[in-house]
Amino acid sequence: MTNQKVKRLVIGMSGSSAPQVGEMFLRVTRDVPDLETHLIISSGARRSIELELGRDPAELEGLADVVYDSRDLGAAVSSGSFRTAGMVVVPCSMRTLGAIAGGNSDNLVTRAADVALKERRKLVLVTRETPLSYIHLKNMETVTLAGAVVFPPVLAFYHKPKSMDDLLRQVCGKVLDQFGIEHALFRRWGS
DSSP states (O other): OOSSOOEEEEEEEOSSSOHHHHHHHHHHHTTSTTEEEEEEEOHHHHHHIIIIIOSOHHHHHTTSSEEEETTOTTSGGGSTTSOOSEEEEEEEOHHHHHHHHTTOOOSHHHHHHHHHHHTTOEEEEEEOOSSOOHHHHHHHHHHHHTTOEEOOOOOOOTTOOOSHHHHHHHHHHHHHHHTTOOOOSSOOTTO
16 A cells, blocks of 8 residues: 555456456556555455456455455445545445445455445445346435445447457546546547
8 A cells, every 4th residue: 555645546356247347447546646546346346246257356355555365354445534535336246236335244345345335435336237127216215325436337338349458447547526626538529
């Protein structure tokens, strides 16, 4: 952990499809000045990373400034006294969404999300599922009413993407926008 970075952002990865979005988010945040990333990878996310990326989760951990074991409910990010700019769960499974909506902090991803909500910090949930059931929608409503931002990684094409990386960078840039973090990851509309 470096002392010159001033803004802490908690990044959780849960076990849904699309760990590619989480990996890209970790890659782009490495280039953000004055940002310190605190990563938690759930056990389900570890499996998704192995299956979908064909990679060792340790490779993604190497992209973060600080890494926590998802079973460590005594970690710094489990306390509201540990100051952060907020948290993003990318990707966010429906299981994790449901746990957050129900206040079920059985792992460090859901506990850190609960801390973000109780401390009124920004919480962005990059939810991954389609189609959505009534239960999914009710859980999304619950977390939204509690102060979270539900942020499905919907693809955009106004910036004229040429590759999958362009699409992923645009989604990551929109997430960074939620935290007021400057970037140049995609061409904005009208620019």
